[in-house]
Amino acid sequence: MSEAKSAESRPYHHGDLRRALVDAARRLLEAEGPSALSLRAVAREAGVSPAAPYHHFKDKAELLDAVAHEGWEMLQLAMLDAKARTQGREQLTALGISYVCFARDNPALYRVMYDAARDKEALPMDVEDANPENGNAYCMVRDTLIEHGADPSAETHLELATVAAWCAAHGLAEMAGFKQFEHLKAELGGERQFLDAVFNHMGLFPKDHDGC
C-alpha cells in the first residue's frame, strides 16, 4: 500500500506532492478508516517527511478539506455517469443508487466528506463551488426532478423535493451497510433490488408515482 518503498528512486523534488498526499490520504482512509487519518500517517504513506505537507497545506484541516472536496467531485462523477447510462424515470432512481453505492464503496471517504460539510454547515452545493460544466451533485438531482415533471417555477416545492431526495439517499447510504438488513436484501433478490424497493417506497418522483 505504502509509496515509501519507491522513496529511494524518487527525486528530491516530488513533482506533484499535493496530488500524491491527497491520494495517499484516500488510500489510508479506505484501508484503515477515518481515525487513522493523521497528517503524519498521510506523509508516511506518501513516502515523505512529516514536515513536507506543510509546503502544500496550511495545516491538517486544509488537507482534510482537499480530501473531502475530491470526494464530492468523485461522487458527482459517479452520479453523472449513472444519469448518462439511463433514461426517463429510471434516471432519478439511478442517481440515488449511484449515490448509495458510492457511499458503500468509499465509506471512510464519505464520512470525511460529511464531517467537512458539517464544519462548514453546508453541503458543497453553492453555485460558486459548482463545476461550471456540469453543475454539482445537488443541482443534478434538482435538474433531474425538473426533467421528469417537477415544476421549475414552484421554487420552494422544487427545493423541498430535492432535499427529500437527498435525505433519502443519505439516510439509505448510512443504513444500507448494517448487517441486520442482509436478510431483507436476500429476500428481495439482492442489494440492487433492496435499494430500488426502499427508494420506491419513499415516493420521490415529482408526480404520478405509484404510492407504495
Added chain:
Amino acid sequence: MSEAKSAESRPYHHGDLRRALVDAARRLLEAEGPSALSLRAVAREAGVSPAAPYHHFKDKAELLDAVAHEGWEMLQLAMLDAKARTQGREQLTALGISYVCFARDNPALYRVMYDAARDKEALPMDVEDANPENGNAYCMVRDTLIEHGADPSAETHLELATVAAWCAAHGLAEMAGFKQFEHLKAELGGERQFLDAVFNHMGLFPKDHDGC
C-alpha cells in the same frame, strides 16, 4: 460544567461513579463535541482520577458503548412521548419529528450513537436489547405503521416500509442542521413546517398518502 469543584466535599467512595461518568461524558459531548470525548477528559469532568473509570469499564470503548446505549434509550423515550401526545395519522410524522429534534438537540451524542452502531454493524433493535415494556425505537416505528394500515402479515413489505421511514428520519436529521436550508425553513414558516413538508414529500404512510 465540571464536577471537580465539589471534589473536596465528595467522599472517597463516589456512590455511583459509573452513572456519574456517563453523565460527564454526555455533558462533555454536547459542550465540546465528539472529538473531545477522551477517557481522561471524562474522568476530569467527573472530578476523578484518570484511573478511576477502569473500575467500572473495561476500556474506553466500553465507556463509549454505555454512552451510546443511553443515547438510544433517550431517543426511544422521546419517541414514546411524541407518540403518546398524538393520535391517528399524525403519530407517524410525530415520531419522525421527535427523532429529528432529538438529533438536533443532541448532535454529538447522536454521532456517538451511530458510531457505536456502525462498529456493531447493527442498530440497537434486536429483540433481546429491547425494553420488554416498550419495545425499542425501531419496533415502535414498525408497530405504528401497522396501527395505521400496513399489513402485518406482509413481513417483507412491512420491514421495507420501516427501513424507508428510518432512513428518511436519519437523512433528514443529518441534513436539517445545514445552514443553506435556513431560507427554506423561513419560507415555510419555521422548522416544524419544514420537517413536516419533507416527511410529507417522502410519502411514508402505508397507504393512500397524498403523493406530493
Added chain:
DNA sequence: TGTACATCAGTGAACGCGCGTTCACTGATGTAC
C-alpha cells in the same frame, strides 16, 4: 457491640505512544545576465 480482616473503589505517578507543528537546514530548480 467490637474487632479483625477481606474486599472494594479510589489515588497519583509513571509508561510509551503518536500526534500537529516548528525550525534550521539543504538539495534542486529556474532565471537574469
Added chain:
DNA sequence: TGTACATCAGTGAACGCGCGTTCACTGATGTAC
C-alpha cells in the same frame, strides 16, 4: 552557453501535548465471629 543566485520543496530533529493504560498504593466499607 555558463555562471551566480534567489527561490522552491524537500529533510530530520525537536517541541510540548494529551492520550489510554498499568501499577503499587491506600482509604473506606462491609462481614464474620
